[in-house]
Amino acid sequence: MIDAGSAHALGHGFRNTALLQQALTHRSFGQPHNERLEFVGDAVLNCVIAVELFSRFGGVPEGDLSRLRAALVNQASLAERAQSISLSTHIRLGAGEINSGGAQRPSMLADALEALVGAVFLDGGYGEARAAILRLFGEALDTIDPVTFGKDPKTALQEWLQGRRRPLPEYRLLGTSGAAHRQQFLVECIVDGLDINTTGTGGSRRIAEQSAARAALDILESRGA
Secondary structure, three states, X not given: OOOOHHHHHOOOOOOOHHHHHHHOEOOOOOOOOOHHHHHHHHHHHHHHHHHHHHHHOOOXXXXXXXXXXXXXXXXXXXXXXXXXXXHHHOOEOOHHHHHOOHHHOHHHHHHHHHHHHHHHHHHHOHHHHHHHHHHHHHHHHHHOOOOOOOOOHHHXXXXXXXXXXXXXXXXXXXXXXXXXXXXXXXXXXXXXXXXXXXXXEEOOHHHHHHHHXXXXXXXXXXXXO
């Protein structure tokens, strides 16, 4: 008997349990597996999130709505939500995938969650699927800032400063460490006039700058700016 725990976490009781079983079956386990349901679930997820963003943010242009949707419906986001309902413990895998830790792989978790959404849609219709998706994404939808959400930290920081006619941040390379093929970069971000001086590290200068910018944004957010 397939464990329906993850489906119950979405608030849906399956009438056709074969759909649930298929949604939780990876191709390494056997047929029928969840790839066709994943195809349906991907479309339903994007539709529901798109309509929800359209309804909530009436003044936001199409390009920004697309950015918000992409930031919500991506592999990392879906994998995180899959873990929040313990989906990894219910996926049926072949021996090779089990031994390699496949159930914890973000791509597999994201695919399984899409398949589960597709199964809910086919079993209960659009209303049931929408309700399940909003249970997963409700908190994120309630708290996102459409101006900054989904933007990389450097862009968000620059736009925040430009919007308040503040000088743009200055990034300085403080140093590098490690072997040539595994260097770590240390970068400083300075925002004149706001008493902000942060540092960030990363495997490239760009990543280190993003980290420093994120730290600067965290300071601004902590101040309620």
